[in-house]
Amino acid sequence: MDTIARIGVDLAKNVIQIHAVDAADRVVTRRAIARNRLLSWFANLNPCLVAMEACSAAHYWARKLRALGHEVRLIPPQFVAPYRKGGARVKNDARDAEAICEAAGRPNMRFVPVKSPTQQSVLVLHRMRTGYVEERTALINRLRGLLAEFGLFFPQRINQLHKYFVDSVEDASNELAGPAREALMRAWEKWHALDEEIAWFDRKIAEHANQDIEAKRCMEMCGIGPLTASATVATLVDAHQFRNGRQLAAWIGIVPKQNSSGGRQRLGRITKQGNDYLRTLLVLGARSAIAAAARRDDRLSRWILQLQARIGYQKTLVAIANKHARILWAILVKGEKFDPSHAPARPRPTAGA
Incomplete structure (x- = not known):
């Protein structure tokens, strides 16, 4: 067998499909392996890149394969579908494994961190x-x-x-x-x-x-209780995977859906394409933040009251949930305590501007 560089694995309950290629993307092997023989098959290989869809049992298999020395990457299923030959009309396990292998080789592909x-x-x-x-x-x-x-x-x-x-x-x-x-x-x-x-x-x-230390820091925010803090810490393996707070908000699904073209921006309703559980908790927490804002005098509470007076209650809920997601990212990445009166530093104008 030629040296395998990358393997696409289509997980299933009993029979798991394998698609392996070498460094030049030439197919080395395509085969179906019984679930109880999967680890022994990988144990006989040199360490390589193994890609799987982030689906049921994927994190378990990822931990097991990492223990064997392989580099494991989990890909969101929606990012794999465009690489399937035949599209949605032609779908089988072999095509899925091939699409996973192809998607894992893209330089700008996004991956899901493996949970402990x-x-x-x-x-x-x-x-x-x-x-x-x-x-x-x-x-x-x-x-x-x-x-x-x-x-x-x-x-x-x-x-x-x-x-x-x-x-x-x-x-x-x-x-x-x-x-x-x-x-x-x-x-x-x-x-x-x-x-x-x-x-x-x-x-x-x-x-x-x-x-949990990180969850306790999250609960210092008004509107973030034990349920939301615990779910956030357990769901986000590493907040550093997001470059900024907006990326986290987009992953949760509380940013506007875009239909922009020709330099003209068209923003619609929120996407609702991300983590629906965290999104629900953040919106429910936003209700508590609105209720408490009238009794508080910090900068964030004043912003909430002004926003509600301008755009109404329902839109304010989504805006607060978005704001909370960004603040949670900052707390988890920077390790700082929540400050409701924090004012972001604005860049100074350059000379001659």
Whole structure:
């Protein structure tokens, strides 16, 4: 076998496709390997560049291959698709592995840093909590719909439904029959069980945020609580991968979508193309920042109040989330404490300007 310089790996549950090329980009081998034989196959190779899509189990395989001495790069799937021969109409594992190998050889390709087991373990807490929150929301919506069939209507707030649910179900004057009352009370118990699970995850996430040095610095910002700080630190392997705060904001998906051409800039809605979990947390945190701005007198709070008066509440939420993302980048990269009265230094005009 010729010397392999670069390998594209298309991951799967059981059978993994390999596409390897040499230094001159000539194909050395194309083959499918069973999952339990993958590491032994790579162990017999000289160290080379291995590329994979940043998908399920990619970080695990990346850590294992790095331990064997290989250089591993993870590529976002959307950056691989343009290199697939045949485009979206012709897709199979061999074409995917070839496209991954080709994309990894581009000089300006962007890669995803490999997460450590500790970071992924923290993200397990966040993802499990998110699943329980979605399950609780679905249960509450189901209960609202079922009760409305019997003329029982409640305000939209969850605490209002929680307050009057039992009394409404046990009220003998409504049309609910016995089996329906039993079923609804079982759902009530399920609701309480979900609340307890979510509270447990909240405590564990808060413990992580209070023990992590970087997360504690992030929580000094108004509008950044344990949930957002913990998720930020666990998601961003290295904030230095972004050249500036705007790149981080773009990665999260809270920058305007561009449709510019001919020197004319056209900006639309936010892209929403990045990390939806962090974006949601930052927007929710922006609500807290707006609520607290009226009680504060620092430079950032005055900017929030002026912005809200000029462009309205909803747009201000997105602007604050964008601002918070940029500040988080500065905190993580520079290692500084948050200063709400910080004023950026402006460049001095040159002589004769």
